[in-house]
Amino acid sequence: xxxxxxxxxxxxxxxxxxxxxxxxxxxxxxxxxxxxxxxxxxxxxxxxxxxxxxxxxxxxxxxxxxxxxxxxxxxxxxxxxxxxxxxxxxxxxxxxxxxxxxxxxxxxxxxxxxxxxxxxxxxxxxxxxxxxxxxxxxxxxxxxxxxxxxxxxxxxxxxxxxxxxxxxxxxxxxxxxxxxxxxxxxxxxxxxxxxxxxxxxxxxxxxxxxxxxxxxxxxxxxxxxxxxxxxxxxxxxxxxxxxxxxxxxxxxxxxxxxxxxxxxxxxxxxxxxxxxxxxxxxxxxxxxxxxxxxxxxxxxxxxxxxxxxxxxxxxxxxxxxxxxxxxxxxxxxxxxxxxxxxxxxxxxxxxxxxxxxxxxxxxxxxxxxxxxxxxxxxxxxxxxxxxxxxxxxxx
Numbered sequence: 567x568x569x570x571x572x573x574x575x576x577x578x579x580x581x582x583x584x585x586x587x588x589x590x591x592x593x594x595x596x597x598x599x600x601x602x603x604x605x606x607x608x609x610x611x612x613x614x615x616x617x618x619x620x621x622x623x624x625x626x627x628x629x630x631x632x633x634x635x636x637x638x639x640x641x642x643x644x645x646x647x648x649x650x651x652x653x654x655x656x657x658x659x660x661x662x663x664x665x666x667x668x669x670x671x672x673x674x675x676x677x678x679x680x681x682x683x684x685x686x687x688x689x690x691x692x693x694x695x696x697x698x699x700x701x702x703x704x705x706x707x708x709x710x711x712x713x714x715x716x717x718x719x720x721x722x723x724x725x726x727x728x729x730x731x732x733x734x735x736x737x738x739x740x741x742x743x744x745x746x747x748x749x750x751x752x753x754x755x756x757x758x759x760x761x762x763x764x765x766x767x768x769x770x771x772x773x774x775x776x777x778x779x780x781x782x783x784x785x786x787x788x789x790x791x792x793x794x795x796x797x798x799x800x801x802x803x804x805x806x807x808x809x810x811x812x813x814x815x816x817x818x819x820x821x822x823x824x825x826x827x828x829x830x831x832x833x834x835x836x837x838x839x840x841x842x843x844x845x846x847x848x849x850x851x852x853x854x855x856x857x858x859x860x861x862x863x864x865x866x867x868x869x870x871x872x873x874x875x876x877x878x879x880x881x882x883x884x885x886x887x888x889x890x891x892x893x894x895x896x897x898x899x900x901x902x903x904x905x906x907x908x909x910x911x912x913x914x915x916x917x918x919x920x921x922x923x924x925x926x927x928x929x930x931x932x933x934x935x936x937x938x939x940x941x942x943x944x945x946x947x948x949x950x951x952x953x954x955x956x957x958x959x960x961x
Contacts, residue, residue: 659686704718
């Protein structure tokens with residue numbers, strides 16, 4: 567893994583930062599107030615090739631990887647206008663389809679995900695399952711050549727604007743009788759597929775939904791891999807677990823990028839304020855009680871970025887095991903660094919940190935999300951303790 571970014575990555579970072587600065591936090595604030603999606607920013611990011619930067623060139627993408635996509639999300643976040651759907655549509659859904667989809671699925675979805683004309687949501691979380699994927703109750707059963715999908719999902723982002731949702735369910739293994747994971751592409755207007763908006767105390771352009779699937783009838787080719795028996799062992803009904811982790815590892819890397827970008831944005835506002843705000847004939851940033859916590863926040867964010875970059879490089883190199891370990895640690899480090907950076911930024915501004923003018927107070931809630939989703943900090947600590955350190959399993 568290179569310690570210093572390549573010239574290409576530096577150029578990408580600078581170009582995305584320029585796009586983010588063009589729109590900025592004010593654009594996101596207006597978009598949230600209007601209740602709609604950030605269409606203009608999404609469209610321009612697509613035209614510049616940023617949405618599809620991680621997808622294969624053969625299907626209209628940029629031919630890069632999660633390294634490049636994480637740069638896009640981090641820099642947009644650092645400019646105050648992150649796009650959460652970057653985590654979901656290209657990073658999770660696009661990656662899964664690119665690695666495991668049938669040729670028809672790739673041709674149908676990847677070019678559209680890359681150019682931004684179509685988006686896809688991701689449904690895995692269930693009210694009674696939480697982090698325990700073995701308790702997922704959304705099940706699919708065969709009915710002739712079709713599938714019937716039944717279940718319930720919660721906290722699914724962007725279903726109202728997504729053309730389809732990649733739903734994680736379970737099917738019965740004919741050999742063992744046990745339920746095994748499977749992934750289905752469910753178009754938004756499929757009969758029996760209902761969505762209900764969740765009332766969130768969270769200021770974000772992407773809305774959260776509960777999904778109800780009541781015997782949703784899907785054709786055979788809705789199953790990722792299409793049920794085909796691939797020589798690699800990665801397609802169809804027997805590939806669900808591989809497919810799932812192929813999406814979850816990039817999700818953790820991209821969540822880290824989201825958190826680091828947010829932390830950088832908050833820190834930059836606090837540093838600017840610390841330079842300009844003068845009390846007792848000196849800028850407040852000259853006092854160590856202000857300067858040292860901000861310096862610590864910067865160090866924490868930089869360290870989290872290094873782990874995020876390691877995870878992204880490992881994933882792009884095809885090391886799923888190493889990427890899984892690094893992605894979990896990157897997500898943990900970035901979430902903690904983001905929360906501390908936002909908290910210190912608000913504290914630096916004092917009362918101004920809670921005003922709409924400076925736009926930091928809303929980040930307090932948003933920063934907490936990076937500790938909670940897509941997996942809690944406690945479950946990551948469990949993972950590291952058990953899987954990496956070899957300590958006895960506690961759950």
